[in-house]
Amino acid sequence: MSVWRDLFEGLTCGFLESGGLQRLRNNGVCYQERGRIERLTRENGWSIDGRTDDTIYLDFKSPFASDRRLLISRGDEALVIFSGMSFAEVPAHNFPQEVLGYLLERNAEMALGAWNMQITEEGKALCFCRYVAIGMGLNAGLFKYVCEGLNEEVHEFDVRMQKAGLL
Numbered sequence: 001m002s003v004w005r006d007l008f009e010g011l012t013c014g015f016l017e018s019g020g021l022q023r024l025r026n027n028g029v030c031y032q033e034r035g036r037i038e039r040l041t042r043e044n045g046w047s048i049d050g051r052t053d054d055t056i057y058l059d060f061k062s063p064f065a066s067d068r069r070l071l072i073s074r075g076d077e078a079l080v081i082f083s084g085m086s087f088a089e090v091p092a093h094n095f096p097q098e099v100l101g102y103l104l105e106r107n108a109e110m111a112l113g114a115w116n117m118q119i120t121e122e123g124k125a126l127c128f129c130r131y132v133a134i135g136m137g138l139n140a141g142l143f144k145y146v147c148e149g150l151n152e153e154v155h156e157f158d159v160r161m162q163k164a165g166l167l
Helices: 002-017 018-025 036-043 097-109 140-161
Strands: 051-052 055-059 065-073 081-089 114-119 122-135
Touching: 036 140, 051 140, 055 140, 065 140, 081 140, 097 114, 097 140, 122 140
Parallel strands: none
Antiparallel strands: 051 055, 055 065, 065 081, 081 122, 114 122
16 A cells, blocks of 8 residues: 555655646646846837836827826736727716727727726726737737737727717
């Protein structure tokens, strides 16, 4: 019986020493990279404009306000979340169906990202465009494409909202 116990202990210890359950959750691969977003912004010649916990802010110039803020969350993790927020704030109970239809159409057409909506405690509907990227697949070129693409998508939405008198 001691052979089986020794074998079981050996397997268990080896499993735990090699990363155990966490390694299984990541399919045996570690996707984390410390300072990934900092490195990618540097490689593009950009600077980081702010930071809160695990979220980094990049500010882009906008004709609607001084800056449009792009949020990049969980930058060191396996999945990195990019979010660009519209400047439009519309009462949720009064949100035009045409705008909802437009956002759904854009979700079907967009090469990257998707439109989302959040209702605040004050009852305002906030629209934002979000993209989730596999962290280990990000390089400087793709990072730039994602950031500029989301920024442009949100800007075009705000132009439409302004023309409709909703911004």
